[in-house]
Amino acid sequence: MGGEAEKAVRRFSSIVLIVIIVALVLSSTALYQAYELFLSNDPTAGYYLLIGFIGMALSAYMLIQTKRRMKRFTLKTQPITTTIVCSKCEFKNVRNFERGDYILKELGSCTKCEGTMMISAIYREVKEKRKEEKIFT
Amino acid sequence: MLLFVVMIFYGQRIQMYIMIREIEGSLLRLKFIRDEGRKIAIKTIKEIGKPEIDPTERVNQFLEHVTILPQSMDPAGIVWKLEHVLDVRETRFKDEVKLMAPAADETNVNNLENTLEAAAALNIIYKVIRHFYILGKKTLSLYIIMQIQMILPLIMREAEAYASALKAFSYGQPIGDGAGALVAAKLMHGHRKKKIEKDCVVAKVPLEGRTAYVIKAEGPGGNVGKPGEAIKRVIEENDGKISTIIMIDAALKLEGEKLADVAEGVGAAIGGPGTEQYKIEESILKYKIPINAVIIKEDIGDAVSPMRKEIFDATEVAVERVKRVIKERTKEGDTVIIAGIGNSIGVGQ
Numbered sequence: 089m090g091g092e093a094e095k096a097v098r099r100f101s102s103i104v105l106i107v108i109i110v111a112l113v114l115s116s117t118a119l120y121q122a123y124e125l126f127l128s129n130d131p132t133a134g135y136y137l138l139i140g141f142i143g144m145a146l147s148a149y150m151l152i153q154t155k156r157r158m159k160r161f162t163l164k165t166q167p168i169t170t171t172i173v174c175s176k177c178e179f180k181n182v183r184n185f186e187r188g189d190y191i192l193k194e195l196g197s198c199t200k201c202e203g204t205m206m207i208s209a210i211y212r213e214v215k216e217k218r219k220e221e222k223i224f225t
Numbered sequence: 226m227l228l229f230v231v232m233i234f235y236g237q238r239i240q241m242y243i244m245i246r247e248i249e250g251s252l253l254r255l256k257f258i259r260d261e262g263r264k265i266a267i268k269t270i271k272e273i274g275k276p277e278i279d280p281t282e283r284v285n286q287f288l289e290h291v292t293i294l295p296q297s298m299d300p301a302g303i304v305w306k307l308e309h310v311l312d313v314r315e316t317r318f319k320d321e322v323k324l325m326a327p328a329a330d331e332t333n334v335n336n337l338e339n340t341l342e343a344a345a346a347l348n349i350i351y352k353v354i355r356h357f358y359i360l361g362k363k364t365l366s367l368y369i370i371m372q373i374q375m376i377l378p379l380i381m382r383e384a385e386a387y388a389s390a391l392k393a394f395s396y397g398q399p400i401g402d403g404a405g406a407l408v409a410a411k412l413m414h415g416h417r418k419k420k421i422e423k424d425c426v427v428a429k430v431p432l433e434g435r436t437a438y439v440i441k442a443e444g445p446g447g448n449v450g451k452p453g454e455a456i457k458r459v460i461e462e463n464d465g466k467i468s469t470i471i472m473i474d475a476a477l478k479l480e481g482e483k484l485a486d487v488a489e490g491v492g493a494a495i496g497g498p499g500t501e502q503y504k505i506e507e508s509i510l511k512y513k514i515p516i517n518a519v520i521i522k523e524d525i526g527d528a529v530s531p532m533r534k535e536i537f538d539a540t541e542v543a544v545e546r547v548k549r550v551i552k553e554r555t556k557e558g559d560t561v562i563i564a565g566i567g568n569s570i571g572v573g574q
Contacts, residue, residue: 166389168398168531187396190445191407192414192573210399210571211537212530224481 104154108147115143166212176203185210241367244374248358251377252351258388259351262344263288269340269395273333274326283325287341288348290318308500318342335446336397336570343391343529350384382526389530394447399571401527401536405473405494408519408543409441409565410574418574422458424450426574433548434557435468444569452564453501457508459562465512468559470505471519471547474566475536478522485539486522487546494518495566517554519546532571 119140125133168185172195179200195205232239263284270280292314295306322329322337329337354373361370393400399407413428420443421427430437438459442450460467474494478484493505493516509516521539547563555561 165392166531168396185396185398190397190571190573191399192410193445209537211532211534213534 104150108150108154111143111147111150115140115147118143166214168210168212170207171209172205173208174198174201174203174205177201179205181205237367241365241370244370245358245362248354248361248370248374248377251381252354252358254381255347255351255354255384258384259344259347262347262388262391265391265395266337266340266344270326270337273329273337274322275328276325277327280325283321284341284344287318287321287325288345290345304500304503307498311498311500332397332446335448336394339394339447339568339570340391343387343394346387347384347391350380350387354380386526386529389526393529393531394570397445397447397571398531400529400568401523401532402475402529402567403532403569403572404475404521404523404536404540404543405565405567406441406444406569406572407532407537407540407565407567408473408547409439409563410444410569410572411540411544412437412547412563412565413439413441413574422451422454424448425452425455427455427459428574432561432563433551435551435555436560437551437563438463438560439563439565441565441572441574442567442569444572444574447568447570449497449566449568451501452495452566453504456505456562456564460508460512460514463560465514466560467512467514468555468561469551470509470514470516470562470564471550472505472516472564472566473519473521473543473547475523475528476520477528478524480524482522484523484527484533485535487539487542488520488522489546489550490518490520491516492518494520515554517550519543519550 117140118136122133122136122140125136170183170185170189172181172183173179177198177200179198189207189210191207191210193207195207197203198205267281267284270276270284274280292310295303295310297303318338318341319334322334322341326334326337354377357369357373360366361373390400392398412432413426413430416428416430416439418426418428421440424443425440426443427438427440430439440452440455440459442448442452456470472494474496476488476494478486493502493509495502495505505516508514521536521543523533523536527533527536551561
């Protein structure tokens with residue numbers, strides 16, 4: 089990944105950051121105010137406490153969201169398997185894909201019986217992260 | 226109460242800003258994918274083509290290439306006009322690739338052309354989304370922003386599919402779309418092949434007591450060939466005495482359908498701009514030849530990314546289906562055409 093990509097990753101709105109900081113400051117002030125009012129037995133302390141907590145929760149949520157957006161983007165390289173089979177004795181060799189491989193390519197003679205080795209399969213195996221929805225099958 | 230009043234007057238505007246932020250995030254990702262695609266294309270050209278001068282500028286120009294499709298006000302003859310424009314485009318692309326990568330052989334020229342086409346597709350997607358994003362911000366029109374935000378998940382899926390395709394093309398790996406070509410390759414393997422029409426090969430194969438002309442795009446380079454032209458030629462060479470045509474192709478599956486399911490049907494199983502399908506339909510109509518289809522179901526992501534094991538395994542099932550169709554639909558001694566449609570990248574014959 090080059091510099092341009094990293095620049096793109098770091099770029100997020102400064103306005104959002106300012107809003108989050110302001111919200112955090114206001115929520116902290118509200119919580120402090122609630123504490124002060126609670127000490128003087130003022131019944132409005134509860135309201136300040138509620139506002140303070142909601143403000144804190146919202147700013148924390150927004151901060152998490154911004155951080156999530158900052159995650160590095162990557163284009164994953166998937167592991168590809170090449171299967172080579174001897175046409176005579178069916179000796180099988182499985183290895184990673186190499187540039188120049190293609191299905192039905194002949195790769196010289198077999199080490200076991202001197203038959204012709206040929207690429208019989210090239211594929212990628214995907215492990216499903218979660219099962220497909222089974223309700224409407 | 227205040228919140229309620231604010232929501233009444235500014236609710237829509239807040240919603241719009243949320244949508245703009247969402248588009249902005251996706252646009253950032255699209256830009257990254259586009260730039261990565263461009264970098265992969267340049268790197269592959271440098272590795273394979275060994276150019277004397279830096280190909281970056283030429284690649285940038287290639288990504289901005291436009292194809293103007295023929296006018297359709299009077300649709301008569303548009304198929305041939307479209308085919309001509311696409312032929313000119315392909316020749317131009319191949320010439321460009323040869324200039325960028327002088328050391329590349331025919332297979333690699335095809336693979337590099339496919340790589341650059343995928344990079345160009347990513348560039349177009351990015352530019353279109355950016356256009357609507359800027360337009361939406363300028364006009365503050367909810368409807369402009371909304372229409373792009375609503376289709377954004379599908380566009381992102383497509384862009385990610387193209388990104389995977391780009392990697393597969395640059396390495397010359399078989400892709401899901403090549404399932405049809407792989408079925409044909411398995412059927413014609415070990416038999417004499419000859420080149421037919423543009424970038425296609427045909428082999429005369431004895432199959433279940435019938436004579437089968439098996440057609441596929443020439444591999445292992447990234448190629449779809451002109452199977453319509455090839456089928457037409459085989460039909461003409463046999464004076465229309467063909468009992469049936471069986472076409473095998475990868476088809477888009479619906480969500481909920483199983484990946485690599487093999488299904489049968491009738492009709493010309495071929496995608497693309499439609500010119501090849503038109504030619505096949507014209508030829509079969511002239512001689513009243515029945516046409517059968519065997520399709521392997523996959524989604525857009527799997528169709529353009531390296532072939533999945535499930536799809537590879539399904540090609541074996543498709544071979545058996547083709548044999549079954551031949552046994553059930555024709556008599557011994559008949560002549561049939563089997564056409565494996567799809568990109569033959571990473572698939573020999």
